[in-house]
Amino acid sequence: MNRGLKSITKPFSNKINIGGRDYLYFGGTAYLGIPQNDNFLELYMEGLRKYGLNNGTSRTNNIQLGIYDDAEKVASVRFKAEDALITSSGYLAAQLTVHALSKLGEVIYAPSTHPALWLTKQSFNSSSFTAWCKQIVEVINSSEQQDWVLISNSMNNLFPEIYDFDFVEEINPAKKVTFILDDSHGIGINNKGLGCFGSLPKKPNIEWVVVASMAKALGVDAGLVLGSAAIIGKLKQTNIFVGASPPAAAGLYAFMHAETIYNSAWNKLQTNIELFSSQLNPSWKFETSFPAFFLDDVDLADRLLEHEILISSFPYPNTTSEPINRIVLSSWHNFDDVERLLSFIR
Secondary structure: OHHHHHHOOHHHHHHHHHEOOEEEEEOOOOOOHHHOOOHHHHHHHHHHHOOOOOOOOOOOOOOOOOOOHHHHHHHHHHOOEEEEEEEHHHHHHHHHHHHHHHHEEEEEEOOOOOHOOOOOOOOOOOOHHHHHHHHHHHHHHOOOOOEEEEEEEEEOOOOOOOOHHHHHHOOOOOOOOEEEEOOOOOOOOOOOOOHHHHOOOOOEEEEEEEEOOOOOOOOOEEEOOOOOOOOHHHHHOHHHHHOOOOHHHOOOOOHHOOOHHHHHHHHHHHHHHHHHHHHOOOOOOOOOOOOOEOOOOOOHHHHHOOOOEEEEEEEEOOOOEEEEEEOOOOOOOOOOHHHHHHHOOO
């Protein structure tokens, strides 16, 4: 692919101008188009006028902006959790969580778990999530070990697959399991925008903890942890939380007041997904309601580039690997954008 297109000087949107030429853009993670949503930007500006650019003090400082506690309450209610914690990034939320909770039992990672959740470099025994689920039930039920910490993504966004966690019903109820999930690509999109937390199987022996970047669908530079009041309280006592500065309050102000904006953008995205997916052949891999579409064709990006269409394309899993090519829809795309894309891939 033409690497000269890698660096741009203007914000991402449905169109990118490079060298005086407009390209339709179908990549990135701004699934709801929030970075170009005028109503959201106005809320963000209101937040800037109220709270300024940033807040470089610890959340344990004796003088605090009350909006941080308020935003956590809004997040816990909106995403169906008992309590929530907000940090300055998704990576920090993930690292804070795994470092604190890995002490609760024997740690096992699911395949392809995001590196933000790693304690050390990980190797995975199972080739698929489904195989891992069967394997982990056998391992836990046959072991004398009582306490376990399982760590996984909620989905695979590269080769789109939303994971099913009903397998925990088969785990011996005498075993105590703390299950940490990264829902960075699902929150705001899957389960009608609610993410995975509220739909997870409820069992007395399973403690669910969900971490997420808010910088993708939600459009805010912050990280989120959802869980029980006991778990969130424990995480707020950690040195990482105590020592880190919080995210900009302006973004959280916009997040708190943008529920109708998110809902409207989600409905627009689903319209785009339905239009696009209804005209694809069976070679494409995708999940209903999720806006990423994978085709096992290393030349797809180059062919579309000839028609001034840019899609997500990068080598995976290593820098020397063949590129994986995905089309990613967003709420900032309109009917004509999707139709033009379809005209070249039908």
